[in-house]
Amino acid sequence: xxxxxxxxxxxxxxxxxxxxxxxxxxxxxxxxxxxxxxxxxxxxxxxxxxxxxxxxxxxxxxxxxxxxxxxxxxxxxxxxxxxxxxxxxxxxxxxxxxxxxxxxxxxxxxxxxxxxxxxxxxxxxxxxxxxxxxxxxxxxxxxxxxxxxxxxxxxxxxxxxxxxxxxxxxxxxxxxxxxxxxxxxxxxxxxxxxxxxxxxxxxxxxxxxxxxxxxxxxxxxxxxxxxxxxxxxxxxxxxxxxxxxxxxxxxxxxxxxxxxxxx
Amino acid sequence: xxxxxxxxxxxxxxxxxxxxxxxxxxxxxxxxxxxxxxxxxxxxxxxxxxxxxxxxxxxxxxxxxxxxxxxxxxxxxxxxxxxxxxxxxxxxxxxxxxxxxxxxxxxxxxxxxxxxxxxxxxxxxxxxxxxxxxxxxxxxxxxxxxxxxxxxxxxxxxxxxxxxxxxxxxxxxxxxxxxxxxxxxxxxxxxxxxxxxxxxxxxxxxxxxxxxxxxxxxxxxxxxxxxxxxxxxxxxxxxxxxxxxxxxxxxxxxxxxxxx
Numbered sequence: 001x002x003x004x005x006x007x008x009x010x011x012x013x014x015x016x017x018x019x020x021x022x023x024x025x026x027x028x029x030x031x032x033x034x035x036x037x038x039x040x041x042x043x044x045x046x047x048x049x050x051x052x053x054x055x056x057x058x059x060x061x062x063x064x065x066x067x068x069x070x071x072x073x074x075x076x077x078x079x080x081x082x083x084x085x086x087x088x089x090x091x092x093x094x095x096x097x098x099x100x101x102x103x104x105x106x107x108x109x110x111x112x113x114x115x116x117x118x119x120x121x122x123x124x125x126x127x128x129x130x131x132x133x134x135x136x137x138x139x140x141x142x143x144x145x146x147x148x149x150x151x152x153x154x155x156x157x158x159x160x161x162x163x164x165x166x167x168x169x170x171x172x173x174x175x176x177x178x179x180x181x182x183x184x185x186x187x188x189x190x191x192x193x194x195x196x197x198x199x200x201x202x203x204x205x206x207x208x209x210x211x212x213x214x215x216x217x218x219x220x221x222x223x224x225x226x227x228x229x230x231x232x233x234x235x236x237x238x239x240x241x242x243x244x245x246x247x248x249x250x251x252x253x254x255x256x257x258x259x260x261x262x263x
Numbered sequence: 264x265x266x267x268x269x270x271x272x273x274x275x276x277x278x279x280x281x282x283x284x285x286x287x288x289x290x291x292x293x294x295x296x297x298x299x300x301x302x303x304x305x306x307x308x309x310x311x312x313x314x315x316x317x318x319x320x321x322x323x324x325x326x327x328x329x330x331x332x333x334x335x336x337x338x339x340x341x342x343x344x345x346x347x348x349x350x351x352x353x354x355x356x357x358x359x360x361x362x363x364x365x366x367x368x369x370x371x372x373x374x375x376x377x378x379x380x381x382x383x384x385x386x387x388x389x390x391x392x393x394x395x396x397x398x399x400x401x402x403x404x405x406x407x408x409x410x411x412x413x414x415x416x417x418x419x420x421x422x423x424x425x426x427x428x429x430x431x432x433x434x435x436x437x438x439x440x441x442x443x444x445x446x447x448x449x450x451x452x453x454x455x456x457x458x459x460x461x462x463x464x465x466x467x468x469x470x471x472x473x474x475x476x477x478x479x480x481x482x483x484x485x486x487x488x489x490x491x492x493x494x495x496x497x498x499x500x501x502x503x504x505x506x507x508x509x510x511x512x513x514x515x516x517x518x519x520x521x522x523x
Contacts (some may be wrong), residue, residue, distance in 0.1 A: 168321070168346065
């Protein structure tokens with residue numbers, strides 16, 4: 001075996017080991033949960049158990065249109081996320097373009113970002129009623145200000161010499177924005193998106209707690225009100241899955257971007 | 264006084280901050296003939312780059328004039344500017360980097376396409392056109408940056424310490440290469456550098472600036488007897504030492520700590 005082959009083998013087995021241990025932790029956790037609930041060391045009424053979650057999932061699927069709840073939550077999250085992306089990109093570009101505007105608005109952004117958004121949710125209900133609008137606005141409100149701040153901060157830190165290059169080639173500030181600032185910051189934009197998809201989901205669930213008749217957030221609140229802990233935990237479990245899937249999609253996008261050939 | 268391409272007259276420039284005013288340039292005057300390769304040397308931080316930015320029109324002088332006597336009033340000078348680093352964009356291929364200036368000026372057409380292709384073939388970059396900048400050597404990147412500048416067909420080239428980011432060996436060959444390319448194109452060029460040997464090896468004319476606030480200390484024409492056309496030839500010319508010592512003394516009179 002050559003050194004290169006040995007290196008590759010070593011690298012692969014390291015990879016397998018990590019996957020194996022990850023899986024092992026999950027299995028051990030589920031087994032421990034199942035056994036302790038089965039032996040009544042923990043009260044399955046409060047803590048549920050993996051087998052009860054499976055049964056509950058089947059019930060929800062057959063009786064309560066689980067798929068439409070998931071669909072609603074996903075749709076609301078995607079709409080919130082897209083609007084966050086659109087609004088934060090446009091605002092960050094505008095702030096970069098007009099330095100005075102950004103200097104003036106800076107403290108307002110910081111304040112808006114630090115308001116706990118769950119405190120604003122009741123206001124949204126009064127303003128927008130109990131429906132999808134409120135939920136989407138709640139989703140946006142959680143993510144959008146942080147997104148604007150991090151994108152704008154990154155835009156501002158674009159290498160000034162690269163901006164000067166555009167000027168020496170006869171370019172305008174608009175050229176600087178589109179030829180340098182945006183392409184230079186694609187990794188930051190992708191990173192911000194990864195954070196924001198999770199935050200949009202958080203906001204949507206907060207909204208659904210207060211103002212929904214459908215969706216996973218509604219299932220959680222409903223489950224807790226009728227003391228069906230299995231329903232609450234099942235919904236949480238599905239939320240985890242959704243978060244992982246959405247995150248992975250962006251991870252794949254990011255990977256594609258890094259691996260792509262020059263254009 | 265014929266063939267004067269650029270005439271700088273009594274130029275003054277100061278930087279302002281809340282800490283006060285910093286005078287960068289005082290009463291700078293010189294002129295450059297068409298086709299000349301001029302080097303401006305001076306201690307680091309003396310305002311050499313400021314001078315280039317003023318000539319390029321990136322900033323406006325406080326007072327004084329920058330004239331281009333060969334141009335009619337309606338013509339504006341076509342100036343190419345090369346920065347200290349190549350600043351090739353990693354998200355673009357070499358070819359896309361080279362046409363950046365054309366793209367910005369909406370001049371990417373049949374004519375410039377051919378011009379770029381010819382430059383890239385002449386200077387050994389054509390086969391690398393689809394590569395990323397990080398896959399090229401420092402010297403090749405610098406040549407790509409030069410073609411990016413030349414693609415806009417400038418009449419005057421401003422080189423702002425354009426070779427200082429390269430390691431010494433690459434720098435010797437690349438600076439020679441690029442000077443030869445510029446001469447072959449018959450362009451007028453101004454090179455700003457703090458490296459005395461580089462200035463003597465490349466330029467026809469050297470303008471020496473004092474430490475800040477900078478002013479012109481002296482202007483020296485360079486005539487080297489060259490044995491052959493090799494890169495190292497000019498540095499082996501019998502006059503090289505004399506020029507070096509002369510410029511060294513001029514600089515030292517104004518700044519004890521001049522670095523080479």
